[in-house]
Amino acid sequence: MPIAPRPRLEWQPVRVRDIMVETLRVKSLLLHAPGWQGHLPGQHVDIRLTAEDGYQAQRSYSIASPPEDDLLALTVEKVDSGEVSPYLVEDLRVGDVFELRGPIGGYFVWTVATPGPLWLIAGGSGIAPLMAMLRHRARRKVRNPALLLYSSRSLEDVIYREELDGMARVDADLRVVHTLTRKQPKGWTGHRRRIDRELLAEASFSPEQSPRIFVCGPTSLVEAASGLLVELGHDPLTIKTERFGPSGWMP
Amino acid sequence: MDETPISRGFRSKRQGQTPKGRLPPGQYVTADFPILSAGPTPQTKLESWTLALELGGSLAGKWSWAEFEALPQTTINTDIHCVTKWSKLGTSWQGVTFDDLLRAAGLAEPPEPYVMAHCDGGYTTNVPVEDLVDGKGMIATRYAGLPIPPAHGGPARLLVPHLYFWKSAKWVRRLRFMEQDERGFWESLGYHNYGDPWKEQRYDGD
Numbered sequence: 001m002p003i004a005p006r007p008r009l010e011w012q013p014v015r016v017r018d019i020m021v022e023t024l025r026v027k028s029l030l031l032h033a034p035g036w037q038g039h040l041p042g043q044h045v046d047i048r049l050t051a052e053d054g055y056q057a058q059r060s061y062s063i064a065s066p067p068e069d070d071l072l073a074l075t076v077e078k079v080d081s082g083e084v085s086p087y088l089v090e091d092l093r094v095g096d097v098f099e100l101r102g103p104i105g106g107y108f109v110w111t112v113a114t115p116g117p118l119w120l121i122a123g124g125s126g127i128a129p130l131m132a133m134l135r136h137r138a139r140r141k142v143r144n145p146a147l148l149l150y151s152s153r154s155l156e157d158v159i160y161r162e163e164l165d166g167m168a169r170v171d172a173d174l175r176v177v178h179t180l181t182r183k184q185p186k187g188w189t190g191h192r193r194r195i196d197r198e199l200l201a202e203a204s205f206s207p208e209q210s211p212r213i214f215v216c217g218p219t220s221l222v223e224a225a226s227g228l229l230v231e232l233g234h235d236p237l238t239i240k241t242e243r244f245g246p247s248g249w250m251p
Numbered sequence: 252m253d254e255t256p257i258s259r260g261f262r263s264k265r266q267g268q269t270p271k272g273r274l275p276p277g278q279y280v281t282a283d284f285p286i287l288s289a290g291p292t293p294q295t296k297l298e299s300w301t302l303a304l305e306l307g308g309s310l311a312g313k314w315s316w317a318e319f320e321a322l323p324q325t326t327i328n329t330d331i332h333c334v335t336k337w338s339k340l341g342t343s344w345q346g347v348t349f350d351d352l353l354r355a356a357g358l359a360e361p362p363e364p365y366v367m368a369h370c371d372g373g374y375t376t377n378v379p380v381e382d383l384v385d386g387k388g389m390i391a392t393r394y395a396g397l398p399i400p401p402a403h404g405g406p407a408r409l410l411v412p413h414l415y416f417w418k419s420a421k422w423v424r425r426l427r428f429m430e431q432d433e434r435g436f437w438e439s440l441g442y443h444n445y446g447d448p449w450k451e452q453r454y455d456g457d
Contacts, residue, residue: 003432003444008456013256046453048277050255055263058277058336083264083279097256104454106440107289219286223402226291236291236372246283249403251395 011048011099017071019094022159025078026125027089028064030071033100038067041132042109042214045074045102049084059084062129062216062242063103066136072100075159077125108214108240112137116212117205118146121195121225123217127159129242130216134174138167146174147211149203151195151221154183177203195225200232207233216242273330273340275448281337284403289436292402293371293422300406302390304356305427306363312356316406320392322347322355327389329412331419332448344410346391349383352426363428367435368409371422376435377444378411378418380428387413390423415446415453 018030044062065073078089092098110118110133118137120130127150137146152158158178168176179191179199191199205211213229215222222243230236269280297316304312314322325348332338353361361380368376382388391410392399399405404421411418417437438444443452451457 003434005444006441006455009441009454049258049261051261051263052257052259053262056277057261057263057279060335087258087261091260092258096258098258099256104441107436219402223286223292227294230291236293239291241288241290243286243288245285247286247402249284249400250282251397 009101009104011101013097014072014100016092016094016096016098019092022075023157025089025157026075026159028073028075029088029092030065030073031100033072036072037103039063039072039103040106040109040111041066041136042129043103043105043132044129045072045100045104047074047084048099048101049087050099057084060104062132064128064131064135066132066139068136068139075125075128075131108216108242110136110212110214112140112142112144114212115144116210117144119205119211119213120146120148121150121200121213121215121217122148123151123195123221124153124157125159126215126217126221126242126244128216130214131160131163133214134164134167137174138171143171143173145205145209146171147203147205148174148176149179149195149199150176151179151181151217154180155185155188175203195221195228197228197232200225200228204232207235210235210238213239214241215239216244218245219243219247270340274338275332276451277453278332278336278338278448281339284339285333285335285337286402287333287335287417288372288402288421289374290372294401295371295406295422297406301424302407303425304352305425307428311358311362311428312352314355319347319390319407323351325351325386325389327386327391327410327412329410331412331416334415334417334442334446334453338448342412343395344389344391344412345393345396346389346407346410348386349388349390350386352390353384361428363430365429365432367427367429367433368420368423369425369427370420371424374420374422374436376409376418376420377429377433377438378409378414379432379445382411382414387411391419413447415443415448417442418446 014031020028409420
């Protein structure tokens, strides 16, 4: 059967309604997107900035808001050497308008209709698409077991910390496990190392529980964690990944 | 709103750094080699690796690693463009061209107009045969003279560098000829069926 193209995802102007300071390097942009057709938790959008001289730059960002929310949330980490993220984090103001299109991606998605326990593994700003899943789960008040294993450099670098704590407080079926890899506050009793085999075996669902696993973070973290999960007996097809940042391989 | 909104204060940090005509619309140049894979990296041992060419449900050719390494080797120097916006200029790949693979299978010409690449980990992508022949596509086993690491698609990945890089499927194991075009993995999930970076065919309908 010949392949019929589907309608084009058009660029649409979106207005910044609010900006949340998440950490020293991370902000969430709350966007008003008129006519937004909705999205699934885990999907992303492309954004396009146009300079006064006509120069344009495009980047992809995960959607951090659940489909239930009116505003679209993008959580952006400033990459110092970057072209777009420093502008979004430092210069963008409430009321500003830029272009966006989406939603994009249909694989790294989870909805309350997905059966089985939900196991999320995040590194740094890789929490963003996973937060859309947790927020969706919270709004819909489903009670499938869920676990977030979240690796950050320090407590100050934990994005959505209070919201995550709040979610876990009111939801006995949600467990949030932090590991702080570089700096720990005084009296920190939690984990203090990069995600390794022991951490994955401890803060985990067993392969027999058939969890749906989503891993998002810097390339090295996702490579390590997803490889270890396979070694621990999880079916590779149940492990969905999104990697970002450099791989370090430049022969 | 009909006009493109201008982001005041936003300006290029990279303009002028890229040789003219090398960068498709919406792309930026990276020196690194980012990794984008939908799942864990498969670890396939060379002893158990084979590459198969399939036609009408039967084998048209099959090579072990040693047999594949003995086929004529070609180097392709090219720019590559990922749909996630990064481009890498001046990459160098070595492997076996699709043309040489057909010859090794004793096929005088491609028997069908489309190919589905099947990979370890379950990934698939569809490519028209005319985008693989005449030196346009290869099965690459080396990058810059080194074996391709598993995370980057090794031991062997498809290379179709004039299309967005998701078409250059990592961990390729089977090429299946098709009479009719079918969508592969990303092509079924909203990405463009063909993926020409110069026409910015990122998503369906572009």
